[in-house]
Amino acid sequence: MDLTQKHCIPCEGGTPPLTREEITKYAPDAPGWEIVDNKKISREFRFKDFTGAMKFINSVAAIAEAEGHHPDIYIFYNLVRLELSTHAVNGLSENDFILAAKINRIT
Numbered sequence: 001m002d003l004t005q006k007h008c009i010p011c012e013g014g015t016p017p018l019t020r021e022e023i024t025k026y027a028p029d030a031p032g033w034e035i036v037d038n039k040k041i042s043r044e045f046r047f048k049d050f051t052g053a054m055k056f057i058n059s060v061a062a063i064a065e066a067e068g069h070h071p072d073i074y075i076f077y078n079l080v081r082l083e084l085s086t087h088a089v090n091g092l093s094e095n096d097f098i099l100a101a102k103i104n105r106i107t
Contacts, residue, residue: 003029003101006094008067017091030100033084040085041096045107047078056080059106067102069095 003026018026020038027033033041047053053075060082064070074081084100086093 003094003098004105006098008069008095008098010068011086011088011093011095013088015089015093017086017089018093023092026094026097030097030104032104033100035092036083039091040083041092041100042081042083043100043103045080045082047080050077053078053080056106060103063102063106064099067095067099069099071099071103 017039023035023038027035030041033043036042045053045056047056057073057075057080060071060073069084069086072083072085074083082103084096085091086095
């Protein structure tokens with residue numbers, strides 16, 4: 001399954017989050033991302049300098065806007081940490097792995 005060819009779909013409350021088994025199924029499609037408490041995925045990216053980090057963030061922002069799914073972004077000079085979860089389901093959804101796979105393409 002190539003998640004980079006899929007698009008995020010809006011999630012609504014009442015939709016269950018992914019199960020542990022489903023998360024395990026999607027994880028290989030988002031290499032480098034750490035599963036945190038089966039509720040979010042996180043990854044750190046390191047750059048040469050602040051400018052490189054900001055260029056990356058701008059690219060992430062463009063993808064996130066196009067998909068309608070937005071990561072939590074933490075910037076520490078040349079280090080960027082992204083966290084993805086689907087707030088409407090209080091956990092992970094396929095959207096998180098789609099966005100992670102698309103972000104991986106720009107690194």
